[in-house]
Amino acid sequence: MLQEVIETKLHAQFEPDYLKVINESYMHNVPPGSESHFKVIVVSSEFEGLRLIARHRLVNQALSDELANHIHALSIHTYTGEEWKAQSESAPDSPMCLGGSK
Numbered sequence: 001m002l003q004e005v006i007e008t009k010l011h012a013q014f015e016p017d018y019l020k021v022i023n024e025s026y027m028h029n030v031p032p033g034s035e036s037h038f039k040v041i042v043v044s045s046e047f048e049g050l051r052l053i054a055r056h057r058l059v060n061q062a063l064s065d066e067l068a069n070h071i072h073a074l075s076i077h078t079y080t081g082e083e084w085k086a087q088s089e090s091a092p093d094s095p096m097c098l099g100g101s102k
Contacts, residue, residue, distance in 0.1 A: 009062050010042055018084060021038060024037045025037045
């Protein structure tokens with residue numbers, strides 16, 4: 001299952017305080033059971049002192065094979081522990097897909 005692969009890789013790379021991988025494929029025009037659209041929330045001290053783009057690059061590098069071969073879209077939310085607390089330990093909701101062939 002691709003979701004488990006993503007979780008395993010991100011956990012190994014960042015040793016997160018909090019990690020959530022959400023399969024959001026159902027929100028898009030894909031067959032039932034698809035694993036093509038994901039949202040990841042990673043809270044880690046690894047992000048201390050890094051700008052958002054650097055954090056996202058690290059996540060993209062950790063998932064480079066999956067992005068090249070399996071994932072169509074990846075929503076990335078990265079926080080330090082302090083930022084996560086300031087966010088009330090929540091990330092923004094993803095919008096429903098407006099595109100595709102619907």
